Amino acid sequence: MQLKRELNLADATLLVVGNVVGAGIFTTSGFLARELPHPLFFIGIWVLGGLVTLLGALTYAELAGMFPKAGGDYLFLKAGYGSWAGFLLGWINFWIIIPGSIAALSLAAVSYLKPLLILNNPLSEKGLALGIIFFFSLINYRGIRWGGTTQDFFTLGSLMILMIFIAAGLMFGNGSWGHFSAVSTQAPPVSKIFGSAMIAIVFTYSGWFASAYVGSEIKNPGRNLPLSLLLGTVIVSILYTLINVTYLYALPLTGLAGIVNVGQETAAALFNPAISLLISVAIILAICSSINATIMAGSRIFYAMSEDQILWSFLKRLHPRFHTPHLAILSQTVLAALLVCLGTFDHLLSYVVFTIIIISVATGTAHLVLRWNRPALARPYRTWGYPIVPVLFIIVYLWIGGQIFIEKPATSLIGLCLAVSGLPFYFFWTRSNKSIEGGRT
Numbered sequence: 106m107q108l109k110r111e112l113n114l115a116d117a118t119l120l121v122v123g124n125v126v127g128a129g130i131f132t133t134s135g136f137l138a139r140e141l142p143h144p145l146f147f148i149g150i151w152v153l154g155g156l157v158t159l160l161g162a163l164t165y166a167e168l169a170g171m172f173p174k175a176g177g178d179y180l181f182l183k184a185g186y187g188s189w190a191g192f193l194l195g196w197i198n199f200w201i202i203i204p205g206s207i208a209a210l211s212l213a214a215v216s217y218l219k220p221l222l223i224l225n226n227p228l229s230e231k232g233l234a235l236g237i238i239f240f241f242s243l244i245n246y247r248g249i250r251w252g253g254t255t256q257d258f259f260t261l262g263s264l265m266i267l268m269i270f271i272a273a274g275l276m277f278g279n280g281s282w283g284h285f286s287a288v289s290t291q292a293p294p295v296s297k298i299f300g301s302a303m304i305a306i307v308f309t310y311s312g313w314f315a316s317a318y319v320g321s322e323i324k325n326p327g328r329n330l331p332l333s334l335l336l337g338t339v340i341v342s343i344l345y346t347l348i349n350v351t352y353l354y355a356l357p358l359t360g361l362a363g364i365v366n367v368g369q370e371t372a373a374a375l376f377n378p379a380i381s382l383l384i385s386v387a388i389i390l391a392i393c394s395s396i397n398a399t400i401m402a403g404s405r406i407f408y409a410m411s412e413d414q415i416l417w418s419f420l421k422r423l424h425p426r427f428h429t430p431h432l433a434i435l436s437q438t439v440l441a442a443l444l445v446c447l448g449t450f451d452h453l454l455s456y457v458v459f460t461i462i463i464i465s466v467a468t469g470t471a472h473l474v475l476r477w478n479r480p481a482l483a484r485p486y487r488t489w490g491y492p493i494v495p496v497l498f499i500i501v502y503l504w505i506g507g508q509i510f511i512e513k514p515a516t517s518l519i520g521l522c523l524a525v526s527g528l529p530f531y532f533f534w535t536r537s538n539k540s541i542e543g544g545r546t
Contacts (some may be wrong), residue, residue, distance in 0.1 A: 123315075181472075
């Protein structure tokens with residue numbers, strides 16, 4: 106029994122878009138307006154962030170075309186450095202990144218649903234968060250087509266509302282193009298542009314490689330998998346830039362600076378407070394899209410690891426009817442639900458931020474390693490601008506990783522220790538498998 110290829114190019118592209126467009130785009134701009142009090146740099150950094158993300162997508166696209174199977178960068182790291190590197194990525198994803206992200210996103214959705222449902226009890230809020238997790242887990246349990254259709258619905262719904270907001274805001278809103286005039290003649294220092302501001306941008310763009318995790322379920326993966334990464338990244342980059350143009354049209358930078366709920370505040374300024382409810386709906390749809398994408402993508406990492414016999418064997422079992430890695434989905438559901446109940450995921454996720462950046466750097470470097478060590482491997486897509494594109498991607502992410510480490514050295518080291526803590530378990534699994542194979546012979 107195998108995973109079924111039921112996702113087309115549109116499904117894969119919307120998986121990328123839906124995994125990226127979450128609550129961040131509706132909150133990050135207030136922070137950036139304070140850090141970069143200059144219209145040119147406020148808009149320009151979103152364009153720059155899109156270009157950096159495109160460098161990553163171009164780099165990953167070649168790898169995705171080479172390994173069009175479930176697992177994503179687990180497969181890329183394994184091919185580049187050995188199975189131990191892939192295991193460490195999967196290990197920290199299994200225990201922290203995937204369940205922590207699902208837990209955080211579900212509670213974020215609840216925070217926007219609260220005013221609509223009049224929830225004031227913390228227990229009822231956690232109960233709703235658990236319900237959201239179980240709902241999307243059930244959908245993905247039922248089949249990849251169910252998960253893909255759900256992804257399309259939530260992503261397209263969010264995109265439609267946001268495009269209406271952008272078009273109506275710029276054409277009919279009570280804004281001013283005068284807000285784009287420089288309020289400060291002094292440009293922000295380079296250290297700020299490529300420091301805290303760029304860190305915020307990178308994480309708002311994060312998740313652009315989602316389709317690589319479900320490579321075994323994408324039709325014509327040699328073409329559609331790399332293309333979905335590139336199309337998804339371009340769509341998000343254009344969307345993010347236009348949204349921030351709309352924000353700045355609605356309010357001057359001094360009015361945006363420090364605002365947390367930028368989406369609602371600018372909608373109220375452009376139209377009236379009642380319209381801000383529409384932005385809340387778009388945010389809810391976007392967050393739900395991210396939850397669905399995380400559940401879909403995460404379970405495929407653990408399925409791939411189990412297939413390679415370096416994680417519990419039950420995680421590779423496919424449902425006899427739905428052809429989904431149902432036990433992998435259930436496992437991450439249980440862990441996410443546990444984190445919601447314990448309320449510890451925020452601390453866990455903060456520990457692995459630096460590690461996530463290092464994983465991206467390692468994957469970019471694996472691209473160079475495989476070009477050198479395994480040139481004969483089939484490459485349906487070859488990265489445009491090689492080797493400049495992957496090298497630039499690596500340099501930018503290394504810089505950002507360095508900035509994170511400088512700001513939070515202790516937290517970053519804890520994250521690395523959490524990742525490396527998987528090594529004893531890796532040696533246990535590989536030694537156990539060798540013993541079993543030796544016994545059979």
